[in-house]
Amino acid sequence: MSGRTRVSACPERTCVGCRERAVKGDLLRIVMVEGDCVPDQRGTLPGRGAYVHPTLVCHDLAVRRRAFPRAFRAQGPLDTTALRSYVEQVTP
Numbered sequence: 331m332s333g334r335t336r337v338s339a340c341p342e343r344t345c346v347g348c349r350e351r352a353v354k355g356d357l358l359r360i361v362m363v364e365g366d367c368v369p370d371q372r373g374t375l376p377g378r379g380a381y382v383h384p385t386l387v388c389h390d391l392a393v394r395r396r397a398f399p400r401a402f403r404a405q406g407p408l409d410t411t412a413l414r415s416y417v418e419q420v421t422p
Contacts, residue, residue, distance in 0.1 A: 343381040346397040347388030357381040358417075362402045366409045369416045378402055384420045389413065 380401035
């Protein structure tokens with residue numbers, strides 16, 4: 331035995347809105363589908379994903395900073411209306 335305790339590592343991701351690191355389970359995964367940013371609640375949709383806190387503050391920061399096109403390596407603005415309506419429903 332090496333004397334070390336086994337710690338289960340929780341994967342962390344960075345929110346593209348506030349740029350803070352958080353546990354993957356606390357963030358909402360976003361994927362790009364045909365030029366639209368859509369929420370991936372189960373985390374199983376194919377493609378490159380970006381993570382954001384499910385709050386309007388982080389969503390608005392990400393849109394203002396143009397973080398979604400940068401995260402997805404896309405040219406031009408992306409439609410985030412579906413994402414915004416989802417975040418509004420989830421936020422208490």
